[in-house]
Amino acid sequence: MRYMMLIYGAEQTSPVGGGAAPEISPEWIAYTDWLAGRGWHVGGERLAGTTSATTVRVRGTSRLVTDGPFAETKEVLGGYYIVDCPDLDAALQAAVRCPGAAVGSVEVRPLISMAPPRADDMPGVD
Numbered sequence: 001m002r003y004m005m006l007i008y009g010a011e012q013t014s015p016v017g018g019g020a021a022p023e024i025s026p027e028w029i030a031y032t033d034w035l036a037g038r039g040w041h042v043g044g045e046r047l048a049g050t051t052s053a054t055t056v057r058v059r060g061t062s063r064l065v066t067d068g069p070f071a072e073t074k075e076v077l078g079g080y081y082i083v084d085c086p087d088l089d090a091a092l093q094a095a096v097r098c099p100g101a102a103v104g105s106v107e108v109r110p111l112i113s114m115a116p117p118r119a120d121d122m123p124g125v126d
Contacts, residue, residue: 002042002084002111008075011050018090029052035083035094042094044081075104082111
């Protein structure tokens with residue numbers, strides 16, 4: 001089953017647009033390697049800081065675009081992993097090992113496939 005692990009923590013300052021990307025620490029590399037070694041790693045990325053965010057709201061026919069995140073919080077979404085684990089217990093095991101859990105929090109959510117079923121996946125349909 002696929003899960004998204006949303007990693008929250010204190011805002012990290014990182015260069016945006018033209019600046020050098022910050023180095024990834026060895027603990028994050030080791031964690032990603034650990035996920036990959038189990039065949040669980042599907043993908044993941046670090047997010048740019050909230051100062052680079054743009055929020056869009058639509059109310060009726062009006063569009064409102066504002067700079068910055070939707071809400072002011074002490075912990076911000078800093079990145080994510082998508083994992084394909086046997087079950088929730090395995091996904092929680094992965095979340096506990098995530099370096100972000102030691103300084104912030106990791107939210108684990110199952111992913112729901114939005115792909116329409118294929119005819120060959122449905123019995124009795126030619």
